[in-house]
Amino acid sequence: MYYNGIYHFFYQYNPKGAVWGNIVWGHAVSKDLINWEPIEPAIYPSKHYDINGAWSGSATILPNNKPIILYTGLDSNSIETQNYAVPANLSDPYLRRWIKPGNNPLIDPENEGGVNASSFRDPSTAWRLNGRWRVLVGSNRNRRGIAYLYESRDFIHWTKAKDPLHSAPNTGMWECPDFYPVSLSGKEGLDPSDHGKHVKHVLKVSLDVTRYDYYTVGTYLTDEDKYVPDNTSVDGCAGLRYDYGNFYASKTFFDPAKRRRILWGWVNESDSTEDDVKKGWAGIQAIPRRVWLDPNKRQLRQWPIRELNSLRGKNVQLSHQELKTGHHIEIKGITAAQADIDVSFYIPTLDKAEPFNPNWKNAEDLCANKGSKVEGGVGPFGLFTLASKNLEEYTAVFFRVFKSSKNHVVLLCSDARSSSLRDGLYKPAFAGFVDVDLADKKLSLRSLIDHSVVESFGGGGKTCITSRVYPTLAVLDNAHLYAFNNGDQTITIKNLNAWSMNKPQMN
Template identity: 65%
Template sequence: MYYNGVYHLLYQYNPKGAVWGNIVWAHSVSTDLINWIALEPAIFPSKVFDQYGCWSGSATVLPGNKPVILYTGIIDKNNTQVQNYAVPANLSDPYLREWVKPDDNPLIVATAGVNKTAFRDPTTAWLGPDGHYRILVGGRRKNRGVAFLYRSKDFKKWAKAKHAIHTSAGTGNWECPDFFPVTKQGTNGLDTSVLGQNVKHVMKVSLDATRFEYYTLGQYYPQFDVYVPDNTSADNWKGLRYDYGNFYASKSFFDPSKNRRILWGWANESDSTDDDVKKGWAGIQLIPRTITLDPNGRQLLQWPVQELNTLRGNNVHLNKQLLKSGDLVEVTGITPAQADVEVTFSFPSLDKAEPFDPSWRNLDAQDVCSKRGSFVEGGLGPFGLATLASADLKEYTPVFFRIFKDADKHVVLMCSDATTSSLKDKLYTPSFAGFVDVDLTDKKLSLRSLIDHSVVESFGAGGKTCISSRVYPTIAVSDEAHLYAFNNGTETVTIETLDAWSMNIAKMN
């Protein structure tokens, strides 16, 4: 949340080790979303209503500029989940270091028809036209994902709505639900309570069964407290995703200081638990992103917050650089292990786009990428960036595009392929990928990649498709890392412009 000039990040954390367990709400603060100060934990198990765990939740700033946290508490060894609240002990403390959990907790308990062991992660509240607050709590009925809706006039007494705001069959338990408005006009973010004709709503859920998230865009009817997704994307695990890589348990919030909605995502490790224990830590927050509605109305756009640019150092610029079939061009003069790269590729024609196999139409983009990786010569692509590369290319993480011709349209595939990222054993190295809903009239595709030692966070076509990979090179480390632009398609591709920056080190806790 943003409160009195300070950003607060509260997150699930084990202060006793690099494995899950002993979870508290750690607390870090920042004035620029980039440099962070760690404070003492804000919430930790201490009362009968959370003695077995303090799990995820959300913050809401109530009238009078009073923040309140809603969170899930575990009350017994049977994993019974309830919804609690906490408030700052001292509103005059600029960092809100201490939080109090009043004794009238819990606020919400599972009633008949609600699975009390799958009942968690309350959302930020919004205020309805009737003056009542509303929140969602994630859950499931058998294998159907559910977002339960609760209403309250005073933020203390909560009543469950007769019907869930939305459900979807076959999606399993919904964790970390998020529900918020986006404007159909312009790029400003909206406060969570905004309603109106020029507004769409976003419903995002994190799927416990698959460990990834999906979202839909649709219409919220406040008079009925019902959300109806548009028919432009699937309302299941095959639906739109914020990020097609290592990205989970995300949360957005409205930043009133800059009128924007900011999205946070968490990336787990992809190495072994033993490796995590040796490192002494596990899990990272990715770079915060602004989130807006694509002008096409069918999806969201994401982009790193503008404050990230303050870390940019030395710059290298290329333009009008031809990449013929098999070409590999090194980008020098920066620190490739810690860099920000923006590149726009162009191509003279779509004629060489390879046929899209009809049997792939039921596959995930990730499956297609695993069949048509960066090594496999195509017509138009693969072309892109080889990040965290060793000089001999024994290790590299390629982020690239391939363009296919389907029956009546072109299909753009974006991949971040970790299969060649490391010589180390026992790593999770998938071919992360997503399709890109982009107009190719101008015959251009853009890519931005944030490279930071063990993470490559990429934004395709201005943030239409995003992929974050966790990788662990053994050779391409620090000064031994290289960055290349490449083209393994038969069609010549041009680097219209490429800008790469060495990135300075942020202050992190």
């Protein structure tokens, strides 16, 4: 939330340990989305309707410039209610203290016919249409994912619409629904209430069954209060994802100061609960990303916010560097354990691209079968991140190019299977296809590396993958960064910029 010159970040937090439970609303403030000051939690479980947890929700700025939070509370009977909180003192620039008015809960599922009271949570940011506020609440009934729509004139008295905004069978619980407009042209973000012929709408849901975030691009039929995905978007597990890696329970907000929409996502741990308890913390947020509609109108693009560049330190560059088959070169002169790498690869010819089997629907399976060590025609080529000196450990972020009957198919992988010598870790080969035109024979990749996290953006942010890794050798000054090519076709690093990254202020 942006309010009077300050960014507010609210998050699910257990102040008593590094495991799930005792959930409150953590609160941190910032002037630039990079350097943060944690302050006291905004909401604690304290009332009968939230005594077992103050769960996720959203903030909305009302027209009189008053912020309000909607959140899910869990009562002693495991009923999920929707409640609100408001700042105790609007003159406090940090909005440190929030109060729960006495007319909570605002929405009680036991008063709503047909609603699954134990799967009814995560109210969205509200938008306004024809004098009425609207908000979504995620739910599930008989494995049908549902985004219930509620309406209110005063933000206090809410009525469930006759029909959900959208639902889909066999998708399970829809957590953390997010609904917002995107401009048909340009990168500028829009207020949640914008609508009309100049916009598309995006509906994102977090699928509890897979623990991934999926979105569709479509049309908001305002006369009917219905959302209809375009025929290029599908609901459920076959749909588009913000991030094809470790990224869940995401949330966007409109930044009115810079006219942009910002995406936050939760990056969970990939080690054991015992490990989390030992280190005393679990879970991080990905780098904030700007999101906008791709010119093809079929998907979103994402890119790290430009404020991240303020952390850049020493820079090294490469240009017109050939990578022959089986070769790798080290990118020296930066702190490879904490770095920002932006590289453009040039493919002299696509003639050697392997044929693409149309039965290869699952990018993750394809990456697992054709990893960074499996020689191909065009690729694999890319980066060995968080690598030990002799490559006993590394997280490979790379492309492979295939030839289908009509065009070329580009696969982006973030393969953590060799990321650590430790046993007992979740080390998947994450992957996604990149919808990119190879007419210029170029592919771009940006990777942000931060000790145990590798966030990668392929094709200018068309496909993004976040990996969580725990190397034992490739740590601190013993981490290395390499560019590699294990394909038959020689690849050229057209341009590479790499920066050491400094630490932000976190307290």
